[in-house]
Amino acid sequence: MKYCLRISSFDSQVLEAVLTGVVVLSKKCGIFVTVARIGLPRRRSRFTVLRSPHVDKKSREQYEHLLHSSLVTFVSLRDSVSFLKFFKKIKALLFTQPVEWAYTYQTAGSLTL
Secondary structure (H helix, E strand, C coil), X not given: CEEEEEEEECCHHHHHHHHHXXXXXXXXXXXXXXXXXXXXXXXXXXXXXXXXXXCCCCCEEEEEEEEEEEEEEEECCCCHHHHHHHHHHHHHHHHXXXXXXXXEEXXXXXXXX
16 A cells, blocks of 8 residues: 655754654664655745734734645555554654644555556
8 A cells, every 4th residue: 555644844844853753763664665755845824914003004024934845655565554553653753743744545456656
């Protein structure tokens, strides 16, 4: 089966640390990593706030949020039970970090390498 793990964070250094931890954990468990990291586009949200609502309308503050995302793809060459144990370890690692994550999977019939 093919598993994809998408990880997002507002801090790029935290994202890099989590990704290296996931790759190291996958090598310890014997799970084959096809693509170590695919960098996804950053999502940028900007907004402007008035400093004073009554006077000086030209006086404004601008803020920006950057959301960094990456995709890690795994191919399970072993049975699915060992991969589920590996995935529980990944969830324990991700719950301790300030990141957002989601996963998807494909069955062996639709797998193309």
